[in-house]
Amino acid sequence: MVRIGNTVSPIPNKKALKYVISHSDGLLRVLVLINGKLKTYSKYYQIINNLFVNNKLVETKFYAKYDQFIMDSNGSLQIKFIERKGNPSKYEVRLKLQIPQKDREILDYIKLFVCNTKDINDINNSKGCYIGSCNHKNGNYTYYLETTSFARTKKIILYLDNYQLISYKYINYL
Incomplete structure (x- = not known):
């Protein structure tokens, strides 16, 4: 059994503790x-x-046992039901993955997976699956992947069933 830390002490004048890990x-x-x-x-x-x-x-x-040290992807998953124009009894279902990134590289690779495209140069040609961006007031861009294809949506859902989201995002997904 690996002991994680060896010292716990109060921080003066605060309602907090300091936990020291030295090994x-x-x-x-x-x-x-x-x-x-x-x-x-x-x-x-x-x-x-x-x-x-x-x-x-x-x-x-660390690197002897693990490939990389990564951050959580700070993103969102949305499912929208949109009424089709001219036919109020028909709806379009859209799945939108939104990941705030300075560039869209990660979404390009997700799109390769979702759209069954073999070549990264072909990802802009797949219908019903596109990457968009929003310009925010603070000057940052949010890139997102959106799809209207049930087959592609199913592929994302099957992936998320096998590789669960972290924290409350998993509960929202369910």
Whole structure:
């Protein structure tokens, strides 16, 4: 059994505790537990700089067992039912994956998977499956993948059934 930490002490003048992890195996265990769950770049880079760049022993042990240290994708999944114009009894179902990114590269690869396209140069030619962007007031873009195809939507749902979302996103998905 790996002991994670060895010291818990109160922080003076605060209602908080400090938990010290000094053994490299304990640090490795924590990295495994939080891998893929960080939501902000500042926390992600704190770990990269403090535990991988400044502590080569932890870096070596982590990458000997695991491929990469990643962040949580901070995104959303929406299902929309849109009434078709001219035919109020027919609806169109749209599935929209939205992932805030500075570039759209990750969505291009998701689209390759969803649209059964073999070549990344062909992803703009698949009907019923496209990548769009929204320009926000703060100057950031949000890229999203949207599909109206039941077959493609089913493929995403089967994927998410096998590789569950994290935290409340999983409950919302269900």
